[in-house]
Amino acid sequence: MIRKKLTTLLALLALATAAQAQTADELFATVRTKVLQVKDYVADVNMKIDVAFMQVPMLKGKLYYKAPDKMKLERNGGISILPRKNINMTLSNLIPTGKVTVIDMGNTTLKDKKLRLLKVVPDEDNNGIVLTKMWLDEKELLVTHTETTTFNDGTVIMDLDYKNYNKYGLPDKVKIFMDLKEYKLPKGVTMDYNDVLEKTDKDKTAKKQKGTIEIKYLNYTINKGIPDAIFAAAKKGSE
Amino acid sequence: MIKLLSLELYKIFKRPRTFISFGLVTAIALVIQLAMTAGGKDFLSFGMQGITEQFDVNGNILNGYLVAYLILQSLLIHIPLLIALVAGDTLAGEANMGTLRLVLTRPVSRSELVLVKFMASIIYSLLLIIWLAAVALLLSIVLFGTGDMINMKSETFILLLKNDIPWRYFAAFGFASLAMSSIVSLAMFLSAFAENAIGPIVATMGIVVVLTILSNLELPLFNLIKPYLFTTHMIGWKGFFDDPVPYAAITRSAGVLLSYTAGLLLATILYFNKKDIQS
Numbered sequence: 001m002i003r004k005k006l007t008t009l010l011a012l013l014a015l016a017t018a019a020q021a022q023t024a025d026e027l028f029a030t031v032r033t034k035v036l037q038v039k040d041y042v043a044d045v046n047m048k049i050d051v052a053f054m055q056v057p058m059l060k061g062k063l064y065y066k067a068p069d070k071m072k073l074e075r076n077g078g079i080s081i082l083p084r085k086n087i088n089m090t091l092s093n094l095i096p097t098g099k100v101t102v103i104d105m106g107n108t109t110l111k112d113k114k115l116r117l118l119k120v121v122p123d124e125d126n127n128g129i130v131l132t133k134m135w136l137d138e139k140e141l142l143v144t145h146t147e148t149t150t151f152n153d154g155t156v157i158m159d160l161d162y163k164n165y166n167k168y169g170l171p172d173k174v175k176i177f178m179d180l181k182e183y184k185l186p187k188g189v190t191m192d193y194n195d196v197l198e199k200t201d202k203d204k205t206a207k208k209q210k211g212t213i214e215i216k217y218l219n220y221t222i223n224k225g226i227p228d229a230i231f232a233a234a235k236k237g238s239e
Numbered sequence: 240m241i242k243l244l245s246l247e248l249y250k251i252f253k254r255p256r257t258f259i260s261f262g263l264v265t266a267i268a269l270v271i272q273l274a275m276t277a278g279g280k281d282f283l284s285f286g287m288q289g290i291t292e293q294f295d296v297n298g299n300i301l302n303g304y305l306v307a308y309l310i311l312q313s314l315l316i317h318i319p320l321l322i323a324l325v326a327g328d329t330l331a332g333e334a335n336m337g338t339l340r341l342v343l344t345r346p347v348s349r350s351e352l353v354l355v356k357f358m359a360s361i362i363y364s365l366l367l368i369i370w371l372a373a374v375a376l377l378l379s380i381v382l383f384g385t386g387d388m389i390n391m392k393s394e395t396f397i398l399l400l401k402n403d404i405p406w407r408y409f410a411a412f413g414f415a416s417l418a419m420s421s422i423v424s425l426a427m428f429l430s431a432f433a434e435n436a437i438g439p440i441v442a443t444m445g446i447v448v449v450l451t452i453l454s455n456l457e458l459p460l461f462n463l464i465k466p467y468l469f470t471t472h473m474i475g476w477k478g479f480f481d482d483p484v485p486y487a488a489i490t491r492s493a494g495v496l497l498s499y500t501a502g503l504l505l506a507t508i509l510y511f512n513k514k515d516i517q518s
Contacts, residue, residue: 054290055482056398072297078401079298079387183289187393187457191312193477193488 024104024118028134031141032095034169040066040226041170044218047073049081051211053183056081063215068097070231083178083213084153095143096122096129110135110145128152140166154179165220176213240355243347247359251325257363260321261370267317268374271310272382275301287389290396296389303380304388304404308480310375311411315474318415319422319447321367326360326426327440330511331433340516349512357427357504364419372412390480397482407484411476414493418473421496422447424503425469431511469499 047059061075073080105117115135122129128151135145146158157177164172251257275282279301290296330353333339342352388404390397399407425446429439450470453461465471475492478485 053394054396054398056396057400057403057482075298075387077299077386079296079300079389079398081398082295082297084293084295180293181289183394183396185286185289185391185393187455190391190393191315191455191474191477192392193474193481193485 024102024116027116027136027138027141028100028102028118028120031134031136031143031169032097034141035095035143036067036097037223038065038067038168038170039223040064041223042221042226045073046216046218048214049211050214051180052209053180054211063217064226064230066226066228066231070228072231074230083176095134095146096120096132099123105133108135113137113144115144142166142169165217165222168220168222170217170220170222172217174215174217176215178211178213180209180211182209240351243351243355244358247329247355248362251359251363257325260324260367263317263321264314264367264371265374267314268310268371268378271313272306272379275306275309276382279306286391287396299384299386300389301383302386302388303376303383304385304399304401304408306379306383307376307408308388308390310379311371311415311476314371314375316448316451318367318371318419319473320444322360322364322419322422323426323440323443323447325363326423327430327443328436329356329360329427330430330507331439332430332436334434334516335436343516350508353427353431353504353508353511357423357507360423360427361420364423365416368412368416368419371415372408376408388480392481397480399480399482407479410479414476414479414489417493417496417500418469418475421469421473421499421503424500424507428503428507428510431507431514467495469496472496 041064043063043065045061045063047061047063049056049059059073059075059078059080061073061078061080064070064072064074071082073082100123101121103119103121105119108115108117116138118134118136120132120134130149130151132149133147134143136142137144140162142160142162144160144162146156146160148156148158150156156179159175159177160171161173162169162171283301284291287296287300330339333342343349347355385401385404387401388399390399422443426439426443429442430436433439447470450468454465454468454471472492472495475489475496478489478492
């Protein structure tokens, strides 16, 4: 009798697990579809780069994005700085495409919000992504936090805040936490001035290898089509 | 006093060698501008390797502001040498020509004569810096245009916005003028001891070269004396291209340079007043 009950219980547990795994797969697929529906956008942005070895003021400009991986920040003739391709600032580049294995990690609370945590492992090489952890708002189908481990660029963590463009899964504010390599030039070449006299706070922490980039999206123009020539100009400018 | 000053300026600018300095500054600036036109992008990609490995940097990076900064950096040692050419000649040159005694027979005190020669040399160095600003900054802007400026320090990468740059150059040239006044007073101080201009000119150049090397050597022993060397503070103009600008360090550097200028000028006046002038 006890054995029969135990067998039934185990069978139910297995069924429940299978059902939840399917739900996780479906949830991921739905969110991915929502994120990937944005083929291109132009957005007015304010970008703040906080990296120990960089002193960069708030950059205001127009951010152009075209799926799958084209991005350009235009600053009315000024110099623009964006993370390299692999550490892309767009969520669609941090969500693996193609065949993936989705592991449901259950519900969790992050910043007082109840979220569903999924681990996504690409089955094949996917833009250098090894593993993506996604914290999902199931109700709104929005990704509010991601941790993506890449082959070459360490771990990229993203915090996403939404307000006006939930429908497209586009955030109003993104904060990216990146692993960075050390930056150093020979002192004999640079002939720094205040080296022996006074160091700024940033100089003192120059060896820390973490950085954050915060982008505020002021408005979006979505899926209106962007010619490739715009991105070609960016590539030419960087050569 | 003004008549005496105009006479000293006439003496400086009637000599063809005075204009060699202006020619050399122009030549160095043009050579660097030409080199930047031909291979500036390769030069930049080497310097920015640590940044471009991790970030995409786009836009008109090689613009007039950056080229002018590179020219100024290259001329760190040369400009003081060109100023020594004139300031080192002020007293010793007259002694060599035998006109110093003649000048002092006029109703002018020795202190006044030193001060007037100092002021004339300062005016010369100011004109040289204004000329440098014209060929290094204005010509670079004409050739390469304007834009945001990057400043690569040994451990920091700085981006300055286009509209935030002109005042920095204005302040940097102002600071450079202050730095050059310490060279003028050093050259004049050495000139007071000599009967021939070559000695003080070469001695000034030697002191500047040796102290510049000491200021840039990364050895603990020299780190102790670096804050007291005027050559360490002469590059204070670069502080205006930091963000935030290290005003405390710049003020301290300006203080050190002014102290050197005033101290050496005072020492020159004291020595010259007691000097037995025989020629």
